[in-house]
Amino acid sequence: MKSAPIHFGSIAYILDDYLEKNTFSSIFFLVDENTHVHCLPILLADLDNISAYEILEIDSGEDNKNIDTVNNLWLALSELGADRHSLVINVGGGVLTDMGGFMASTFKRGIKFINIPTTLLSQVDASAGGKNGIDLEGMKNMVGTFTQPEMVLVDPKFLLTLEQRQVKSGLAEMLKHGLIKNRDHWDNLVQLPSHNAETLAPFIMDSIHIKENVVNNDPYEKGERKILNFGHTIGHAIESESLETDFPLLHGEAIVIGMIIETFLSYDQELISKIDLEEVCESFSSMYALNTIDMKIFPNLMEWMKHDKKNQNNSINFSLINKIGHCRYDVVCTEEEIRQAFEKYNKWIA
Known part of the structure; x- marks a missing residue:
């Protein structure tokens, strides 16, 4: 399962060309309350080959990424006469494209969809890979499909609509790509004098290509693709x-x-040097406001970790860096080792 084509830059003409060459019984734009106001009008203003369409709007936020929201969307599609020759165009962040892809890939056993990620996080993370899904009782991405969109259209001008907090959220995934696969990408990002939509835009395609290469080598997450989960367990x-x-x-x-x-776990497992440990910790602390973790919630966190999709045989599996730019997967750590890493983090933050 090869990744869908990803186009970067001015995207309207690419979508226009696609709509001109393909006939659909109906077209649906899926948006949230933010992209409906700030992004969809920009896109529609540049399109020539679309006249009739319907807009489906959902509430933004991870807490809405659930089966109830998707069920309402399936019902809306049915009521509006969607069939297997319809097209869904998802315009939004990672929550929306994850859920929109899941909705489309399961409705009538699958209809075509296009993703237009509008946040930095969705552009560098959700854009490649073909993962679609929803959360289950708060457990992240527990239900979903591997289904590729027709294409992914990435336009950096949408980043200008974001608050700085959202930009920094996306930067985290870009930094991860450098840590697990490409030292130069990590260096380029940490050496930037500031981190905003304008300074990060030139490095978006670098991040996309890193993830795309990993996904193409292991589309169903049987091996190398697991490294993309570094930091995520x-x-x-x-x-x-x-x-x-x-x-x-x-x-x-x-x-x-x-x-x-x-990264503390990586050091404790003797996978990285103290120099690498300090570089990672100091780099993140220079870019993000970090708080300690109340160890009273550690048992709750362990319960969440035990439900992680990568686990096997009741063991908690990690993907851990073994130097900056390289990563191992299926590293089993005990609860005590995890607890010690949390305590070392808290001590370092304090």
């Missing part, structure tokens, strides 16, 4: 737990903490 647990609070973390914010703690 712990990060997803922290993210899921935070969704239960009044101040939920963004995905990238949780993943940064996960990457630092898993």
